[in-house]
Amino acid sequence: MPPLTRWYIKSALIYLAAALFLALVLALPASANLPLFIRYMNPAYFHLFLVGWVTQMIFGVIYWMFPIITRAQPRGNARLGWVSYGLLNVGLLLRVIGEPLVGVRPEAGFGWLLAVAALLQWLAAVTFVILT
């Protein structure tokens, strides 16, 4: 199993645990008096699950199992793969932090965090498709 696949799959497993933990916290009754920041994390939960866990697991398996491209570069440009991995994870984590920040303090000017998170994740998908 190539190193990039190991990083994708181990990261995916961490995101699965994080998503399920967040789901548990979000399921607590209103009487639990959770901070408002947590209440704004519902979309983050979905995206930890579907981008962090499902999509990242698929990317890792595709990178590992797809037919080789050339003998010299069996999985294409490995550097592009690492770039895609980095963009996806930084973008996703920025979203997880930025979305509740914008929800709790919309006037504080954190909106650019979400725009950057969006751009990074979009670039991650584009680079992965180019790589594959």
Add this chain to the structure above:
Amino acid sequence: MPRLSQWFIRAAFMYLLLGFTVGALLLAHKGIPLHPALWSWLPAHIEFLLFGWVVQVTMGMAFWILPRYWQQPRRPHPEFVTIAFVLLNLGIWLVVAGTTFRAGPWFLPTGRAVEGVAAAFFDLHAWRRIISREGT
């Protein structure tokens, strides 16, 4: 990789790009308002990524790597999988027409029904390939 898997996976990559593009616009719009009509694309974002990307890439991979028969055809009833491919993609666009484009009240239920039939055709193919090395 068999031709049908190539179709599924190439289509899945197209939906990945579509879904991430719509999703990126929606997320950016949360931080820096772009256009109020963007929110009508939320159902398309979900449809493209759940059915277009996740379901389709999974079907493509499954058609490729599930155990094959020793005799021809090694992947039985490939026509079922071709039908599943066509119906799944038709269903996705019917759902998008019914939700994002508000084409009419029957588009969404018809799209879901077509997606269900697509899944049934795929299951008909895949069910008998879920076996041990001894064929049990």
